[in-house]
Every structure is written in structure tokens, then in C-alpha cells.
Amino acid sequence: xxxxxxxxxFTLGLGIILFTAMRPYFLDKxxxxxxxxxxTDNTSKPLQVQNVQHPNGKIQxxxxxxxxxxxxxxxxxxxxxxxxxxNKKDKSHYYKNEIVVNFKTIPSQEKINQYxxxxxxxxxxxxxxxFMFKSNSQTANELEKYFIKNQSVEYAEPHxxxxxxxVNDTYYQSYQWNLPxxxxxxxxxxxxxxxKVKIAVVDTGVDLDHPDLARRLTxxxxxxxxxxxxxxxxxxxxxxxxxxxxxxNNGVGMAGITWYNPIIPVKVMDADGTGxxxxxxxxxxxxxxxxxxxxxxxxxxxxxxxxxxSAVDYALxxxxxxxxxxxxxxxxxxxxxxxxxxxxxxxxVDWDGKRADFSNFGxxxxxxxxxxxxxxxxxxxxxxxxxxxxxxxPHVTALAGLIRSINPKLKNTDVVKIITxxxxxxxxxxxxSPYFGNGIINNAAALQMAAKNPK
Numbered sequence: 001x002x003x004x005x006x007x008x009x010f011t012l013g014l015g016i017i018l019f020t021a022m023r024p025y026f027l028d029k030x031x032x033x034x035x036x037x038x039x040t041d042n043t044s045k046p047l048q049v050q051n052v053q054h055p056n057g058k059i060q061x062x063x064x065x066x067x068x069x070x071x072x073x074x075x076x077x078x079x080x081x082x083x084x085x086x087n088k089k090d091k092s093h094y095y096k097n098e099i100v101v102n103f104k105t106i107p108s109q110e111k112i113n114q115y116x117x118x119x120x121x122x123x124x125x126x127x128x129x130x131f132m133f134k135s136n137s138q139t140a141n142e143l144e145k146y147f148i149k150n151q152s153v154e155y156a157e158p159h160x161x162x163x164x165x166x167v168n169d170t171y172y173q174s175y176q177w178n179l180p181x182x183x184x185x186x187x188x189x190x191x192x193x194x195x196k197v198k199i200a201v202v203d204t205g206v207d208l209d210h211p212d213l214a215r216r217l218t219x220x221x222x223x224x225x226x227x228x229x230x231x232x233x234x235x236x237x238x239x240x241x242x243x244x245x246x247x248x249n250n251g252v253g254m255a256g257i258t259w260y261n262p263i264i265p266v267k268v269m270d271a272d273g274t275g276x277x278x279x280x281x282x283x284x285x286x287x288x289x290x291x292x293x294x295x296x297x298x299x300x301x302x303x304x305x306x307x308x309x310s311a312v313d314y315a316l317x318x319x320x321x322x323x324x325x326x327x328x329x330x331x332x333x334x335x336x337x338x339x340x341x342x343x344x345x346x347x348x349v350d351w352d353g354k355r356a357d358f359s360n361f362g363x364x365x366x367x368x369x370x371x372x373x374x375x376x377x378x379x380x381x382x383x384x385x386x387x388x389x390x391x392x393x394p395h396v397t398a399l400a401g402l403i404r405s406i407n408p409k410l411k412n413t414d415v416v417k418i419i420t421x422x423x424x425x426x427x428x429x430x431x432x433s434p435y436f437g438n439g440i441i442n443n444a445a446a447l448q449m450a451a452k453n454p455k
Contacts, residue, residue, distance in 0.1 A: 133147075230265040324340075342413075
């Protein structure tokens with residue numbers, strides 16, 4: 001009896017060993033083992049990062065470059081949209097019969113009625129002194145000429161269209177190469193973030209029920225529908241939010257760069273990935289008024305506009321750090337809001353520290369960050385890997401949040417100086433580069449500098 005028991009135990013143990021050894025061969029092609037992957041940096045300290053997991057083992061492939069091309073094609077050919085050609089390839093868009101007007105004071109209803117009669121139109125939206133008018137018969141240029149003559153008008157301009165700053169998709173990535181590339185774990189030894197420092201993601205919204213994001217979200221805003229439901233119906237905003245704040249060390253999913261900073265989701269772009277300047281500006285102002293310490297803008301347009309610039313200025317005046325993606329057309333054409341004074345413009349690099357071939361360049365680029373094959377959260381509880389300066393910007397945004405967490409007394413200008421001065425020079429650069437700015441961000445060095453800052 002005793003021999004049978006010993007034989008049984010031996011057989012069971014052998015079976016477990018064989019099953020463990022053979023199990024990888026039984027996995028579906030899309031299934032990945034739920035193990036942590038470790039690497040070491042030049043200090044030989046292990047870098048532990050969670051695998052990016054999909055709950056049912058099926059990997060989602062997102063063809064974002066095709067979607068973006070389709071989107072731009074629709075804008076170029078829509079009878080309701082006008083195109084601005086900056087050069088042979090770079091274009092901006094605005095709505096044909098709409099105008100954004102900012103009055104010095106809120107006009108009376110009597111005056112509004114007169115305006116509507118004169119322009120043969122309606123008020124589509126209004127926010128404090130800011131109005132969006134739509135005409136049934138007049139173009140944006142005609143509307144601009146009408147309103148600009150009015151002494152009570154501060155500015156009048158076309159309603160420009162913004163699109164996400166992403167480029168393409170890749171196959172699902174199982175390892176977050178981007179975290180060790182910027183010294184994330186070294187930075188975590190100094191700060192993992194603070195619940196008191198809020199980061200706003202002004203984008204397509206965020207997946208409010210995503211298992212890797214839900215616990216990190218605070219009350220948000222939908223600037224398009226003017227309600228508190230900024231749920232993401234596109235995926236872009238969820239991806240940006242995950243880079244900053246996916247729930248870290250929770251045994252599933254992926255690791256965010258911050259562990260504790262709340263994310264304020266602000267929806268300013270629709271399911272198709274477009275958003276008017278009125279809504280982007282409205283979203284920025286709402287975020288500022290509701291406690292944002294850092295704002296991420298992974299969106300852009302090649303046409304500057306007063307409504308956006310004034311919103312950015314409002315954020316900067318309120319001591320908010322503003323970070324924006326540089327754009328993805330491999331061009332030196334200035335992109336906005338990244339080009340505005342006081343905004344940190346972010347370019348993208350790959351895993352070799354080389355400039356991503358799509359990344360825009362110019363004197364408005366302040367720093368660079370990983371932006372190729374970046375795995376993160378996506379809409380509908382999914383995960384995906386995307387490339388673009390949209391993905392580079394939130395790395396810098398997360399760092400700004402950590403800096404303000406370790407030293408809350410720092411002004412937004414101090415945070416910008418720390419990020420730029422602590423950046424890793426590329427190829428022995430000694431001056432600011434149009435491709436990398438001051439270099440690739442370095443979380444550990446930046447947080448050390450912030451901790452020593454006396455302010």
C-alpha cells in the first residue's frame with residue numbers, strides 16, 4: 001500500500017512537471033503567459049514590468065494608420081469642411097459655415113438675436129464669453145469679416161478641427177521597453193506619485209470601466225455633450241491615460257508610470273477622432289477649473305488659433321504644466337498647441353534612441369520620449385500597441401506629475417526647467433536639437449533634481 005502511495009505521488013509530480021514544461025506549446029497563438037519579464041539596466045538592478053495581458057488571450061490589432069488616412073481623406077473631401085494648405089503635404093481643416101467668437105463681455109440677448117438675423121444662423125454652443133455660430137448661407141471667412149468689425153468682439157476665427165497625434169499600429173507588444181528607456185524604476189525609488197496631484201487627459205475620453213484604469217480616474221467632463229460622461233468611444237484617450245496611470249503592481253495588465261496620481265478624463269474629440277477648437281479650449285479650461293496640475297494634449301493642428309492659445313495661456317497663468325505632442329508628419333511645419341510659448345513640445349524616439357521617422361521637428365521641440373510600439377490600455381477593456389508623438393507626450397506628462405508629487409511647491413516653469421535640464425543628450429549633443437530638443441527624458445535624474453530644489 002505504501003509503495004502504491006509513493007508511486008502515485010511520483011507519477012503526479014512527474015505529470016505536473018511535464019505539463020508545466022509542455023504548456024507553452026498548448027497556448028493559442030495569441031495567448032501569452034502571465035509572467036513578469038525582467039531585464040537589467042547598467043546598475044544590474046532587475047527591471048520588473050508586468051506583461052500586457054488581454055483577458056481572453058486574443059490580441060487586438062488596431063490599424064490606426066489606415067483609420068487616420070480615411071479620416072483625413074473624409075475631411076479633405078467633405079463639403080462642410082475647408083482645407084488650409086500650409087505646403088505641399090501639411091494641411092489644416094476648419095468647418096465651412098462656423099465661426100468661434102469671443103466677446104469682451106457677454107452680449108445681451110437682443111444683440112445675439114441681431115447677430116443671428118444678420119448671419120442667417122444659430123448659436124451652436126456657448127461658454128461664458130465664447131460663442132460658436134453656424135450660418136445657413138455664409139462662409140467662415142464671411143462670418144469672420146462680419147464679427148471682427150464689432151468693437152465688443154475680442155477675436156473671431158474659423159472653427160478649426162483637431163485630430164489625434166498618432167501614426168500607426170503594430171502587433172501587440174508583451175514588454176514595456178519604454179519604461180526602462182527613461183529610467184522609470186530609478187524614479188520610482190524617489191516618488192511613485194501623489195493622490196493630491198491631478199493629471200488631465202484632454203482627448204477622446206477614457207474607458208471609464210477599464211480594469212487597469214477605473215481605480216485611477218476621478219470625475220471627468222465631456223466638453224462636446226456638456227456632461228460628466230467622458231467615456232472613450234475611440235481608444236486614443238484610453239491609450240494615452242494608460243501610459244500615464246495604468247494600475248501598477250496589481251497583478252494584471254500593464255504598468256503605468258505613475259502609481260497614485262488621479263487622472264481627470266476630458267473628452268473633446270468624437271468617435272471619429274476629430275474635435276473642434278471650441279471644444280478643445282473648453283476642455284482645457286474645465287480641467288484647469290477642476291484642479292488639474294498637469295494637462296496632456298496629444299492632439300494638434302498646423303493652424304494657430306486664438307481660442308486655443310487663450311485656453312493654454314489660461315492654464316499656464318493658473319500654474320498648470322501643459323504638455324503637447326509635436327505631430328507625426330516628419331515635417332518642420334509648426335504644430336499647435338505644441339508650438340505655443342510655455343508648452344512642452346514632445347518628439348518621439350524608438351527603442352534604439354533614434355528619432356522616429358514620423359516625428360515632427362523644429363525649434364518648438366523641447367524633449368523627446370518613447371513613441372514607437374508603445375503598449376497601453378485601449379477602449380472596451382482592451383490593450384493595444386500604438387506609435388506616435390501622441391504616445392511620447394504622456395511619458396513627459398507622467399514625469400511632470402511625479403515631479404509635482406515629490407515637490408508640490410514647484411511652479412510650472414520650474415517643472416519645465418527640470419524636465420529639459422535633466423534630459424539625456426542624444427549622440428553627444430551639446431545644444432538643443434530640432435529632433436530631440438534637450439534630449440530624451442530621464443525620470444530618475446529629473447526627480448533627483450526636483451527633490452533637491454529648495455522651492
